[in-house]
Amino acid sequence: MAATSAAVESAAARIEDMLNKSRAVDTGVKMEVNERILASCTDLMQAIKVLVLSSKDLQRDIVESGRGAASMKEFYVKNSRWTEGLISASKAVGWGATVMVDAADLVVQGKGKYEELMVCSHEIAASTAQLVAASKVKADKDNANLGRLKLASKGVTQATAGVVASTKSGKSQIQEKDTMDFSSMTLTQIKRQEMDSQVSVLELETKLQKERERLGELRKKHYELAGVAEGWGEEDEGTG
Template structure:
């Protein structure tokens, strides 16, 4: 970006990159805290059993923990790929992707903490560390969204067309083209929202079957009920 961009585009790129870097650092802290707490849970709860036996015995809890961890990792991976395409960020098309990744990471982090709380001791220092790391991730994701929205606004302002040299006919043509594009985008938005709703519905159905939410909600302790509610 420094080689090919100057002014606003360079400023936007560097600001977004800085916020994304801070988020990656926060995720790293979260992962370490999660591993420490998971080790504590296994050691305190397995008795004479091996870690493998403990996970097998608590398979539904393990699946929920793995699912949340994978979701955090997926969001981070997609974000890294987006940021690596730095020139594309300021040339359009990637701002929304960064914001979606940020929201997914925040939601997955909350799920990870909720799943961990099910088996963790109430006064566990490792649980406190994980919750603190979770707050750090939330603050960092908010910073990414804020910098992305601000950057998108700046880029759009600099890309505004100059109509001063256009004739009446040219302006009228541009106006008609713009109206057509607005209608096309509104139609696309409606279809995409319907698609998103169906995808979310199917995702929750598949996740519920895979992790046994229905069975768990009928005969699970209050702490696990909390995780189920959080996931829904």
Template sequence: MVQTAYFWPLDGPRQDLRPRGADVQKEELADMVDKEMAATSSAIEDAVLRMDEILSQARRDSSGVKLEVNQSIIGSCSDLMKAIHMLVTSATDLQRDIVESGRGAGSVKDFYAKNSCWTEGLISASKAVGWGATQMLESADKVVTDRGKYEELIVCSHEIAASTAQLVAASKVKADRGNKKLQTLQQASRHVNDMAAVVVSSTKSGQMQIENKNSMDFSSMSLIKLKTEEMDSQVKVLELEKQLENERIRLGELRKKHYKMGGIPMDSPPESEMSLSPGCMKKKPSDNNVHYSEAQHIFILLSRVSKSTCML
């Protein structure tokens, strides 16, 4: 029986989500593998071509430091896309090798149906890689056209590295350790991780160059303009301080909820747990007005979780 699983489509997260469950026949499951692997490969090929178009647009619309930064970032993103394409190709080759060596006298469709959990894991991992590539493409386009944030590219790089690990893990489950195609896949995975790190590095460096150029060049400002900028900067500092204060309050409420769901009182933990906590008060609290440090609450939470685990 095929287990139920949910997948993200390539065209965006959480769109048209539907279960792939017991109603999926073994013929459909086998076709789904080939379809999703091919779709992922095609999406990445399109992304590579689109990256070249984005780079051409950047050369037309920008100059100076901005052009230098765009070329560096888009170039690293394009190299990452090519590395991902090699990864998917290697995963496809390994997957076919696994099926051919493992199906015996049975058909390919029988093998996929018999190993439905592995099959669905492979499909899910392939979708994750394809989705990460398309998100990287969209983020790069937005950054070049000043509609996006550099942080989006960094997040996409981390997501791609994670989905790459997922694809390798799903592919190697049924592969022999000495399989040469598995070794090729692992090498491709390392190359993807290296290229993702280059994207992060070039993005951070480019962001710093742009921010320094935009915010620290005061040479052409008049006295009035300098004073105006100074006041604007003070306003921004106050706004950011207020945002930070609000976020700290929100974090505190989240932690309170976390403690409450874990069954941990915020103000009077059991005496036995207090004695284990480093830096705790030696005296037993006489009222409910005693509050403990963040480190103590975390220690108490971990102690509770550890005890609960041991009882299972």
């Protein structure tokens, strides 16, 4: 959890730095888009901070209620698979925050892909859901801190949706500058462009289908490694 907190704090500081740089060099639509995207990223970092704090409190409750006469270290050793799953999910949230800020940095510089920023946001939401699932395995369903963690998770989900929305609208605004003007083209030129466009559509559709199949296989392997190897959805042997 400490590593995740550090990653989120670092990401938040970088976002603030990017915002200041953008204000210094960008104007008009570009500055407006960058400010909106970075503001939504800041909101997400704040939501993740709340999530991490809630997770820490719940983890402490779980250890205290489950260890009995054992030491904290002994509890973690006895429940090693659960501990690994929790740590993995927590690290994934911190990693997602770092990668998202990298993507945002490139976008505000005009060198990155808006789609990458959106994918990073979805990954953070997925990692957050995994963190809650890992925590629920050992938590008392009536635990107040579990309720706070679930609420914090919803906050992260809403914030990731905010990043996606600001990124989509920002991309739309930037691309509006490049309006398609065919008024000066002849009939022959229009026909040639139309054929080229049809070829591109077919190529992209084929590529999209192949990439969807690849994504499906990657997700299958991810769930296999994360779910089975780390035991998110099951109790450890020898524990109640």
